[in-house]
Amino acid sequence: MSKKEEVKTEETTGGKGIDVYGAEAYAESAKAVREVGARVVLSIIAAILIWLFGEMIFLPIAKSMAQVFYGYPVHSIISFIIVVVLAIIIFSVFVDIRKLTSGIAGILAFEVGKVSGESNIESFRHYRIALDGIIYVIVVSLAYLLFADYLGQIHPAIPAILLILIVIWSVFALWRSTRAIASELGRHTSKWAEELEKRSKK
Amino acid sequence: MNSKKEVFEEDETAVKSIKYSTTYNLSAAVLIWLFGVLVFIPIADTINVQTRLFVNLIVFIPFTILLLKAVPRVKRLLEVFAVVLAKKFKFMEVKEDEQIIVFKKFLHMMFIIVVYLFYFPFLNNFHPAINGIVLIVALLWNFFLLFGILQIALNSKMK
Numbered sequence: 001m002s003k004k005e006e007v008k009t010e011e012t013t014g015g016k017g018i019d020v021y022g023a024e025a026y027a028e029s030a031k032a033v034r035e036v037g038a039r040v041v042l043s044i045i046a047a048i049l050i051w052l053f054g055e056m057i058f059l060p061i062a063k064s065m066a067q068v069f070y071g072y073p074v075h076s077i078i079s080f081i082i083v084v085v086l087a088i089i090i091f092s093v094f095v096d097i098r099k100l101t102s103g104i105a106g107i108l109a110f111e112v113g114k115v116s117g118e119s120n121i122e123s124f125r126h127y128r129i130a131l132d133g134i135i136y137v138i139v140v141s142l143a144y145l146l147f148a149d150y151l152g153q154i155h156p157a158i159p160a161i162l163l164i165l166i167v168i169w170s171v172f173a174l175w176r177s178t179r180a181i182a183s184e185l186g187r188h189t190s191k192w193a194e195e196l197e198k199r200s201k202k
Numbered sequence: 203m204n205s206k207k208e209v210f211e212e213d214e215t216a217v218k219s220i221k222y223s224t225t226y227n228l229s230a231a232v233l234i235w236l237f238g239v240l241v242f243i244p245i246a247d248t249i250n251v252q253t254r255l256f257v258n259l260i261v262f263i264p265f266t267i268l269l270l271k272a273v274p275r276v277k278r279l280l281e282v283f284a285v286v287l288a289k290k291f292k293f294m295e296v297k298e299d300e301q302i303i304v305f306k307k308f309l310h311m312m313f314i315i316v317v318y319l320f321y322f323p324f325l326n327n328f329h330p331a332i333n334g335i336v337l338i339v340a341l342l343w344n345f346f347l348l349f350g351i352l353q354i355a356l357n358s359k360m361k
Binding site: 137141144145148159160163164166167168170171174175177181182185186189 | 224226238246253260
């Protein structure tokens with residue numbers, strides 16, 4: 001490593017070595033997972049229970065009723081209520097989910113970095129941003145699955161529009177994630193390309 | 203000898219240029235393909251045909267843009283690979299230049315097959331007939347490439 005790079009690394013780590021920085025980041029991520037993990041898991045269990053009861057009990061009962069209130073059938077109203085409750089549960093732990101996903105991303109980034117022998121703080125950050133984006137897309141897709149059926153009961157177009165918006169957002173999110181990891185991939189492929197170059201010269 | 207040197211110099215510049223953007227474009231395309239084909243299109247399929255088509259289109263466009271950006275450099279990479287393979291696996295009495303062409307054609311065939319397999323779910327969702335047309339084009343293209351390889355092999359045998 002050149003002197004300039006060493007100085008830069010020292011600046012970004014605040015004078016700490018990569019091992020110390022990695023261990024601290026790992027500990028921080030693990031702490032975040034520990035702190036918010038239980039709350040998030042409980043909220044998810046509550047959301048799944050509400051979804052199950054709604055889907056298996058309340059909606060079938062509501063569908064058997066012929067009454068219409070202000071032009072809306074009972075099952076649409078029940079679905080709307082369940083959607084509101086699910087939204088409140090999900091959005092109340094939204095910040096915690098964000099913390100949890102970035103915590104998991106941090107842990108994964110540390111593990112991935114350890115496996116591939118990374119000794120660069122920038123690499124760790126890149127892995128973290130990339131994994132954060134991918135985990136976030138997965139979380140949003142799973143959350144959508146909770147809402148989709150109930151939104152469809154309110155109006156068939158709502159889940160379709162929401163899905164289209166999610167797909168557009170996730171394309172950009174995945175694009176951003178790959179941009180973060182592009183320099184890492186570029187570094188690995190350049191090593192491999194140099195090897196290839198040597199072989200073709202032999 | 204001179205042409206050999208030129209090939210090596212070209213290889214060097216190609217290898218250097220594949221560093222960043224190709225990996226970025228290809229990895230982004232693969233990631234979008236994975237999420238699109240394995241997550242979003244099946245979800246859209248549960249809503250209705252129109253949504254499936256629309257989601258298919260939304261995933262198809264960025265995938266194609268990223269792939270088209272990567273294609274020229276991937277082609278150069280295939281050429282470099284062809285040189286390496288030609289040096290490693292020598293067969294029959296074919297000249298080295300011709301061997302490079304044979305491997306280049308072979309790698310192009312592989313590339314066409316892989317790209318077609320990536321596009322298969324999208325095309326099938328648009329319409330099975332579109333998928334059929336593209337498959338026919340891909341098969342014809344592969345046939346012509348294979349024909350070229352056989353021609354080189356037969357010419358070398360005749361000599």
